[in-house]
Every structure is written in structure tokens, then in C-alpha cells.
Amino acid sequence: MKNALRELRRRPGRFVPVTAALILLTVLLLFLGGLLDGLYIGATGALRAQRAAVVVYSADANDSIIRSRVNETTRAKIERTPGVTAVGGLGISLLGAKVPGETTLADAAVIGYQRPPTGVPAVPPPGDAWADRRLESFGVRVGQTLRLGPREVPIRVRGWVEDTNYLLQGALWVAPETWRGAQNASRPDAPFAPGEFQVVVADGPGDPAALARRIDRATGNETATLTKDQAVLASPGTRQQKSTFNGIIAVTFVVVGLVVALFFALLTLERSPIYGVLKAIGTTTRRLFAGVLVQALIVATAAFLVGGLVTLGLTSVLPARIPILLVGSRAITTFGGILLTAAIGGAISLRRIARIDPVAAIGTGT
Amino acid sequence: MSALQLDHVSKVYRSGDDDIVALDDANLTVATDEMIGLIGPSGSGKTTLISIAGGLLTPTEGTVLVGDENITDYDAKELTRFRGEQIGFVFQTVNVVPFLTARENLLVVGELSGGRAGRKQAATRADQLLDELGLGHRHDNLPRQLSGGERQRVAIGRALMNEPQLVLFDEPTSALDTHLGEQVMELIRSEVKGRGTAAVIVTHDARVTAYCDRVVTITDGRLAETATASA
Amino acid sequence: MFLALREITRSRTRFLLLGGAVGLLVFLIVFVQALTGALIRQFIGAIDHQSGTVLVYSADARKNLEGSRVPLDTVSAVAAVPGVADAGPLGEGTFSVQAGGALRDTVLFASVVGKPGAPTTVIRGRLPHADFEAVASDGNSDKGFRLGATVRVEHSSRPMRIVGIARDANYSVSPTLFTTFDTYQQVRKDANPAAVAVMPSAVAATTDPGVTPAEVRDRINRAVTGVEALTRDQAVAESPGVASVGESIGAIVLLCFFVVVVVAGLFFLILTVQKAQSLTLLRAIGVRAGALVRALLVQVVVVVLGGVVIGGLLGWLALNAAGNSLGARVEIGSLLQTGALVLGLSLVAALGAARRVLRIDPVRATVPGSLDP
Numbered sequence: 001m002k003n004a005l006r007e008l009r010r011r012p013g014r015f016v017p018v019t020a021a022l023i024l025l026t027v028l029l030l031f032l033g034g035l036l037d038g039l040y041i042g043a044t045g046a047l048r049a050q051r052a053a054v055v056v057y058s059a060d061a062n063d064s065i066i067r068s069r070v071n072e073t074t075r076a077k078i079e080r081t082p083g084v085t086a087v088g089g090l091g092i093s094l095l096g097a098k099v100p101g102e103t104t105l106a107d108a109a110v111i112g113y114q115r116p117p118t119g120v121p122a123v124p125p126p127g128d129a130w131a132d133r134r135l136e137s138f139g140v141r142v143g144q145t146l147r148l149g150p151r152e153v154p155i156r157v158r159g160w161v162e163d164t165n166y167l168l169q170g171a172l173w174v175a176p177e178t179w180r181g182a183q184n185a186s187r188p189d190a191p192f193a194p195g196e197f198q199v200v201v202a203d204g205p206g207d208p209a210a211l212a213r214r215i216d217r218a219t220g221n222e223t224a225t226l227t228k229d230q231a232v233l234a235s236p237g238t239r240q241q242k243s244t245f246n247g248i249i250a251v252t253f254v255v256v257g258l259v260v261a262l263f264f265a266l267l268t269l270e271r272s273p274i275y276g277v278l279k280a281i282g283t284t285t286r287r288l289f290a291g292v293l294v295q296a297l298i299v300a301t302a303a304f305l306v307g308g309l310v311t312l313g314l315t316s317v318l319p320a321r322i323p324i325l326l327v328g329s330r331a332i333t334t335f336g337g338i339l340l341t342a343a344i345g346g347a348i349s350l351r352r353i354a355r356i357d358p359v360a361a362i363g364t365g366t
Numbered sequence: 367m368s369a370l371q372l373d374h375v376s377k378v379y380r381s382g383d384d385d386i387v388a389l390d391d392a393n394l395t396v397a398t399d400e401m402i403g404l405i406g407p408s409g410s411g412k413t414t415l416i417s418i419a420g421g422l423l424t425p426t427e428g429t430v431l432v433g434d435e436n437i438t439d440y441d442a443k444e445l446t447r448f449r450g451e452q453i454g455f456v457f458q459t460v461n462v463v464p465f466l467t468a469r470e471n472l473l474v475v476g477e478l479s480g481g482r483a484g485r486k487q488a489a490t491r492a493d494q495l496l497d498e499l500g501l502g503h504r505h506d507n508l509p510r511q512l513s514g515g516e517r518q519r520v521a522i523g524r525a526l527m528n529e530p531q532l533v534l535f536d537e538p539t540s541a542l543d544t545h546l547g548e549q550v551m552e553l554i555r556s557e558v559k560g561r562g563t564a565a566v567i568v569t570h571d572a573r574v575t576a577y578c579d580r581v582v583t584i585t586d587g588r589l590a591e592t593a594t595a596s597a
Numbered sequence: 598m599f600l601a602l603r604e605i606t607r608s609r610t611r612f613l614l615l616g617g618a619v620g621l622l623v624f625l626i627v628f629v630q631a632l633t634g635a636l637i638r639q640f641i642g643a644i645d646h647q648s649g650t651v652l653v654y655s656a657d658a659r660k661n662l663e664g665s666r667v668p669l670d671t672v673s674a675v676a677a678v679p680g681v682a683d684a685g686p687l688g689e690g691t692f693s694v695q696a697g698g699a700l701r702d703t704v705l706f707a708s709v710v711g712k713p714g715a716p717t718t719v720i721r722g723r724l725p726h727a728d729f730e731a732v733a734s735d736g737n738s739d740k741g742f743r744l745g746a747t748v749r750v751e752h753s754s755r756p757m758r759i760v761g762i763a764r765d766a767n768y769s770v771s772p773t774l775f776t777t778f779d780t781y782q783q784v785r786k787d788a789n790p791a792a793v794a795v796m797p798s799a800v801a802a803t804t805d806p807g808v809t810p811a812e813v814r815d816r817i818n819r820a821v822t823g824v825e826a827l828t829r830d831q832a833v834a835e836s837p838g839v840a841s842v843g844e845s846i847g848a849i850v851l852l853c854f855f856v857v858v859v860v861a862g863l864f865f866l867i868l869t870v871q872k873a874q875s876l877t878l879l880r881a882i883g884v885r886a887g888a889l890v891r892a893l894l895v896q897v898v899v900v901v902l903g904g905v906v907i908g909g910l911l912g913w914l915a916l917n918a919a920g921n922s923l924g925a926r927v928e929i930g931s932l933l934q935t936g937a938l939v940l941g942l943s944l945v946a947a948l949g950a951a952r953r954v955l956r957i958d959p960v961r962a963t964v965p966g967s968l969d970p
Binding site for chain 1: 611618622629655656663691692702751769785788791794823837840848853855856859863864867
Binding site: 413416417422423443446447448449450451453455457458461462463464465466470474475477508524525528536 | 599600603604607608875878879880881882883884885886959960962963964
């Protein structure tokens with residue numbers, strides 16, 4: 001082990017190629033993970049923040065908030081369902097917002113709510129809004145009056161909230177009538193009557209899936225209720241994005257393993273004579289192999305640290321259009337994955353190390 | 367015509383402000399089937415001499431003739447061609463390519479320069495040489511599957527492949543035990559004499575000189591001749 | 598070839614590992630590109646394959662058709678702009694449609710018969726001539742969108758008959774039905790009886806001969822207030838989902854290329870350094886430097902091409918085996934392009950190794966221990 005560490009210290013140049021390759025792969029992995037997290041978090045914040053066990057859609061909406069419509073009669077049935085302890089309406093309109101002093105429109109999701117989600121204060125007065133911090137990058141400031149949609153419905157920003165966006169658009173949390181006004185002004189062909197919402201969120205103790213089933217039975221199957229987790233996954237594109245990106249990330253981890261295996265195979269080859277001598281003087285295969293593993297893990301760690309810094313630097317210069325978000329938990333799982341695949345890659349050298357014959361290795365060169 | 371003629375050959379290296387004279391006004395003639403032993407202490411210039419004779423180095427002064435070819439002013443490309451066609455080399459340590467079989471080690475130069483007809487002839491010649499060298503059953507073995515003596519014989523076979531005028535041996539027995547060393551020297555002598563090829567053998571080993579027609583000593587870059595009886 | 602192939606066959610593990618790494622990275626590139634291509638086709642195929650060469654959105658729509666609504670008189674305003682050959686309303690909306698025995702998210706694209714906005718890639722059947730006839734986007738027959746089938750928009754008063762099938766005409770990753778504008782208006786009113794008016798989502802326009810779509814776009818933007826005109830290509834490329842997907846995937850693909858090049862370049866450099874003894878021996882016995890460089894480059898070509906083939910095959914298998922609902926496909930042209938780029942860059946990366954080979958001094962063969970690692 002000590003020799004392995006000494007080699008790393010005294011001949012670092014030997015490990016530069018594999019480290020360089022792993023740095024690039026780390027950047028790729030963190031970038032992929034960051035993109036997936038950015039897309040997921042940016043698209044689903046508004047739903048994840050809901051203090052609710054279930055989200056109730058109209059049966060014909062096919063799990064789409066935008067196409068769902070729940071009227072007061074149906075809502076009353078939901079409220080009367082056994083096990084439901086709290087209910088709140090939710091309406092979301094994706095609109096462009098004119099920001100004072102800015103030439104480009106901000107991508108906004110105007111959300112009318114009754115039951116404050118986690119991190120969002122109580123419903124503001126009509127015409128006011130709690131704005132998600134995402135809108136800051138569009139030049140939005142507290143106190144400003146934004147103008148929403150083609151009819152330029154005015155909405156004043158009261159303060160900030162975090163991680164409550166919908167479909168990568170900055171959330172503006174408003175009173176239900178404010179939302180309805182903005183929605184109906186921009187979509188006169190699909191107006192919402194007073195008391196109507198797109199979906200209703202409901203809370204209650206026990207198993208959310210069971211609650212969902214009870215609600216649909218109580219409404220005579222006029223509704224299609226999903227647990228909150230299901231509703232998050234049902235957000236447009238979320239499920240497909242997750243599976244696609246996770247597939248790509250998994251393949252990238254395999255590449256990490258192959259690259260480590262490749263470079264350490266070359267290193268082992270180069271060190272065969274030295275290993276022969278060490279074996280001849282009593283070093284076990286296990287010790288030599290442990291040395292290789294330690295080197296692989298140290299190299300992977302160094303590559304991750306440098307790759308992490310490079311990724312941080314890169315993401316700071318990327319355009320805001322690219323929804324990348326570096327999250328601590330992702331960094332940890334990526335690090336763990338790199339260590340594991342590096343260890344497996346290093347293990348490829350075990351057979352070669354075991355086969356080194358100390359007698360043959362000490363002989364003169366060919 | 368002699369196999370090798372060195373006329374007033376010198377090799378001087380510049381090291382900072384100093385000149386290091388590796389070879390000092392060397393004059394040497396080797397007849398077409400003569401076997402010369404070259405003896406000298408470490409740093410005496412033996413390797414420099416055979417490097418110049420073999421077209422690996424160019425002299426600072428003097429003339430180098432191999433057969434009727436004056437290689438003194440050859441450029442790198444011409445020297446490469448010359449080595450491939452006229453010279454055989456057996457080095458002290460690195461002699462065979464580890465990922466080529468015994469046969470392929472003999473064929474390698476021909477493969478990389480000859481045409482199709484040349485390759486066919488080379489293949490036949492390689493097989494013959496390996497048989498003569500007692501490696502008929504080892505054609506398809508890789509060097510790691512051969513003993514030290516067998517590897518040395520492959521190197522000798524490769525050196526003789528292009529039917530050179532001159533074969534240069536650098537300490538051919540240094541890595542071999544006495545018995546094996548004798549076997550290799552007998553083989554070298556019989557091959558060299560049998561083909562009418564000239565040879566220069568650099569050695570520390572006095573027993574090797576017994577196989578040579580003539581022994582030349584070199585000290586501090588200067589040659590002096592010592593007569594010896596052949597085995 | 599002699600040296601190059603002999604070494605590969607006798608040191609298989611190393612070259613297989615490299616080929617594997619290259620193959621997987623090429624697979625990633627190919628897979629991601631195929632998926633992106635399909636996603637983009639699925640996102641905006643309907644826009645790309647309709648007849649309007651200029652599309653006019655509401656100014657606040659941010660190039661998103663879903664968020665765009667224009668007053669009906671915008672159509673005549675656009676038609677009056679010099680250079681506009683014809684203009685018509687374009688309706689777009691996502692509905693729940695009963696098809697193939699299930700309720701499906703479906704996009705309706707609507708235009709006036711004979712006006713711009715109709716699908717341009719009809720491969721079977723015909724365009725709609727009457728109300729409640731539709732052309733369906735292809736690739737959705739398993740969902741009930743077949744030629745001759747009848748589907749019904751939820752709450753709609755009438756069923757719709759599919760009279761044609763158009764290629765690559767999905768929108769927003771959903772099956773799409775191209776129908777008449779009157780049908781669209783009726784369907785909207787059926788779904789929302791309280792609807793005051795059904796506005797078009799955009800105006801689709803064609804241009805006079807000799808006038809480019811870009812010129813007409815600029816004229817419309819100057820002449821008509823409250824709108825943002827785009828050429829069709831712009832509408833496709835700058836569609837919100839497409840732009841960010843394209844850039845993100847572009848960054849991923851670039852990184853993959855980087856990794857391939859670095860790994861391949863470093864591998865061959867290390868190998869050259871490790872083979873220094875053999876290479877010096879070969880130079881000493883008369884092998885030309887050029888021959889050794891050629892052998893190196895042959896190895897690069899063999900390994901990288903092998904990796905490209907493996908990567909392409911894996912990509913094809915993955916896309917076919919995964920119940921590929923997006924219609925993602927490995928385009929041979931794209932694969933060849935990727936392969937050529939990877940190969941070219943790897944050859945450039947191998948120049949470091951080639952330089953090492955050229956710097957070999959054959960006289961080192963005579964100096965024992967000088968070539969020890």
C-alpha cells in the first residue's frame with residue numbers, strides 16, 4: 001500500500017492520462033445529472049411543494065393539468081370523501097410576462113392556489129404575487145408590476161419563493177381570482193367560471209393511493225386522482241426524461257469502468273518487472289492488487305474533485321436556457337458511482353498481477 | 367573488396383565546452399568472411415565503432431565503406447535502407463519484438479519494405495533459417511515462450527535474413543551461461559563462415575575471442591590489433 | 598498492416614478495452630443524436646411539415662404555439678402585407694381524443710381548406726375537404742389513428758374520420774390530427790360552451806415568387822402590431838423545447854467527442870512509449886520510420902472503426918429493443934458522419950504518438966538499459 005502511494009507521489013505523470021480521461025467523464029456525468037435534475041426540479045417544483053397527498057384531475061384530462069377542469073360540484077364531492085381533511089384548488093397558466101425595463105418576455109407560470117404549498121406564504125391579495133426566484137434572471141424585482149399575457153393583466157411582485165416552478169417557467173403564486181382573470185383574458189376560448197380550477201389538491205392521513213381511489217369512487221369516476229408522486233411523474237416529459245437520462249448516465253459509468261480498466265492494464269504491463277521483483281522478495285498478490293485498487297480510487301477521487309470544479313465553472317458560463325442544476329445529492333451519488341466503477345475497472349488487472357511469475361520477471365529483457 | 371573498411375574514422379561529441387572523443391582516428395579492414403572480435407573496457411568506444419559500421423551513427427571524420435558502398439555521407443533515410451539491406455544486427459538486450467512470433471521476427475523487415483514476390487521468398491528463407499538454427503519446431507512461438515538461448519538464435523536468424531555483407535554482434539553471450547554461450551558462438555561461427563559473411567563481435571568475454579579470426583582491442587577510442595587463433 | 602494487426606491480435610485485452618470505450622461513447626453520441634432528432638421531429642414535426650413558410654404568432658407567445666392566440670383580423674392584416682401570396686388562420690390545441698378504445702392526448706392542427714397550414718407530407722389518403730375529416734400523423738396506428746378510422750374529441754358533437762396519414766407530423770410528442778379550421782372552432786366550443794370566441798393560434802402564410810420568407814417575416818413584423826412573425830425554419834429551431842434540448846444535447850455530444858479523442862490519443866501515446874524498445878529495434882534493423890507511423894495509424898483506424906461499428910450496432914439495438922415510441926432511428930448518414938469525425942479526431946490525437954515514433958533514435962538500440970521504462 002505504501003509503495004502504491006509513493007508511486008502516486010513520486011511519479012504522478014504516470015497517472016495523468018487516466019486522470020485526464022476521468023476528469024472529462026466526471027464533467028459529463030455531472031453535466032448529465034445536472035441537466036436531469038434541472039429539468040426535473042424546474043418542471044415539477046410547483047407540484048412537489050404541494051402539502052397534499054393527492055392531486056385530483058378531471059377524468060377526461062388524461063393526467064394533464066392544462067386540460068383538466070374541476071368545478072364546484074365535483075369539488076364538494078371531493079371534500080365530502082371520507083379521509084379527506086383538506087382541499088385546495090389549483091390553476092396554472094403558462095404566460096409571457098412583460099417586465100419593466102426589459103425587452104424579452106419572462107416565461108411565467110401563473111398559479112392560482114388556495115392551500116399554500118411548502119415555502120409559499122398565504123394567498124396574497126388579488127393582483128399580488130409571490131414570485132419564484134427563477135424570475136430574477138429575467139430582471140424581475142420585488143415591488144415591480146408585471147404584465148401578463150396578451151391582455152397585459154397587471155400583477156405586483158410581493159416577494160420571493162424558491163423551487164416552485166412548473167415546466168421550467170417561473171411561478172407567480174396568486175389568488176384564484178387573479179389567476180382566473182389572467183387565464184380567461186389570454187384564453188377566452190377556454191374560460192374558467194368562478195370556483196372552477198384545473199385540479200384540486202387534497203390531503204388526508206393514510207395511504208395516498210387508497211385516498212385517490214376513494215375520491216374517484218366518491219365523484220362517480222368524474223375524476224382521475226393521482227398521488228402527489230404520480231402527479232409529479234405525470235408532468236409532461238418527466239418520466240421519459242428520467243428514463244432516458246438515467247440510461248445515458250448508466251452507460252457513462254460503464255465507460256468510466258472501461259477507461260480505468262484500460263489505463264491500469266497498461267500501467268500493470270509497464271510495472272510487470274517491478275511486480276516480479278516485489279513478488280520475489282515476498283509481496284503477496286493481494287497486497288499488489290490492493291495497491292492498484294488504492295491508486296484507482298485516489299485517481300478517481302482526484303478526477304472527481306477537479307471535474308467537479310470544472311463543471312461548476314462551465315455551468316456558470318452556460319446560457320440560462322440550458323436548465324442545468326448541480327445538486328449535492330447528485331454529486332455524492334456520482335462520486336460513489338465513479339469510485340465503484342473505478343474499483344471494478346482496476347480489478348481487471350488482478351488476473352495479470354496474479355499471473356506475473358517472479359522468476360521470469362527477474363530475467364534479462366528479451 | 368572488403369566487407370568493412372574504416373579509414374581514419376573519428377567520432378567526437380560536444381558536451382558543453384568540451385569535446386568527447388569516442389572514436390579516435392580508427393582504421394579497420396574486415397575481409398568478406400572474416401570474424402573479428404572487438405574487446406575493450408566500458409566506455410572505450412566499442413559501441414560507437416559498431417554503430418558507425420552499422421549505419422546507426424555518422425562519423426565526424428573519415429570514411430566508412432561497407433562492401434563497395436560508401437555510407438559516410440548517407441542521410442537518415444539512406445542509412446535506414448542500408449541497414450535493412452546490408453547489415454545484420456544482434457544487440458545486447460533488445461533483440462526480438464515481443465508480439466511477433468519467431469518466424470515473424472525474421473520476416474519483419476522484408477514485410478515492411480518488400481513487394482509480394484519478395485515476401486514469398488522471404489517466408490521460405492525464414493523457414494530455412496529457423497530450421498538451420500534448430501528452431502524448426504518453434505516457428506510460431508512468441509518470444510516469451512522461448513528460452514534465452516532460443517531468443518538469441520531468433521536474433522541471429524533475423525540478422526542473417528537479408529543476406530548481409532556484415533553482421534554486428536554486441537555482447538551476444540552476456541546473458542547466457544557458459545555452455546549456452548559456447549553453443550551460440552559455435553552457431554555464429556558456422557553461420558557466418560558458411561555464408562561467407564563478415565562479422566564483428568563486441569565482447570568482454572575472452573572465451574568468445576577464441577572463435578574469432580582476429581581480435582582488435584580498443585582503448586579510449588583507439589584501435590590496436592592482437593592476433594588470435596580461431597577455434 | 599503486418600505489424601499493426603499482429604500487435605492487436607496478440608495484445609487483445611488492451612485494444613478490446615479501448616474499442617469498448619470508444620464503442621460505448623459512439624453509442625452514446627449516436628443514441629443521444631437519434632433521440633434528439635426524434636424528439637425534435639416529435640415536438641415540431643407538424644410545424645415543419647405544414648405548408649405555411651411564414652408563421653405569425655402573438656407577440657407574447659415567446660415562439661410557443663401553445664401559448665399563442667391572435668385576433669381573427671390578424672389574418673387579413675398579414676394577407677395585406679406585400680410579398681404575402683396567401684394567409685390563413687392556424688389553430689392548435691391539445692385535446693383528449695377517444696381513439697383505439699382509449700382516451701389519448703392528441704393535438705389538433707387546423708387550417709382553412711386551400712389555405713396555408715395544411716400538412717405537406719401526406720403519404721396515404723388525402724387532405725381533408727370537409728369538416729370533421731382529418732389527416733393523422735404517422736406512427737400512431739397502434740393508438741387507433743389509422744386511415745379510415747373514426748375518432749372522437751372528448752365532448753365533441755361529432756366524430757372525426759381519418760382520411761389521410763402524414764409522415765413525421767407529430768406535435769408536442771403527441772399524435773396530431775390536421776383538420777379544417779371550422780372543425781377546430783366547433784370542437785373548441787363543444788369543449789367550452791362558455792367560450793366567447795375561438796381565436797386562431799397563429800397565422801400561416803406563403804410568399805410570392807421571388808420573395809424570401811425572411812423578407813416577408815420582416816415586413817409583417819414592421820406592418821402588423823402585437824405579433825411576432827417567424828419563418829418556418831425559425832419556428833422549428835427556436836421553438837422553446839427544441840432550442841434548449843438541442844443545446845443541452847449538443848453539449849453532451851461535444852463532451853463525448855472530447856472523451857473519445859483524449860482516451861484514444863493517450864492510449865496510443867502510452868502504448869508507443871511502452872513499445873519504445875521494440876520500435877527502436879525495428880528502426881535499428883532497417884524499418885523506416887514512416888512504416889512504423891503507418892502501423893500506428895492503421896491501429897487507430899482499426900480500433901476506432903471497430904468501436905464505431907459496435908457503437909452504431911448498440912445504438913440500433915437499443916432504439917429498436919426499447920419499444921421506441923418516439924420513432925427514433927439510427928440514420929446511416931448521421932452514423933457515418935459521427936464515425937468519420939471520431940476517426941478523424943482520433944487520428945489527430947494520435948499525432949502525439951506519431952511524433953514519438955518519429956523521434957526514435959535507432960542508435961539507442963545499442964545502449965543497454967537506455968530504453969527501460
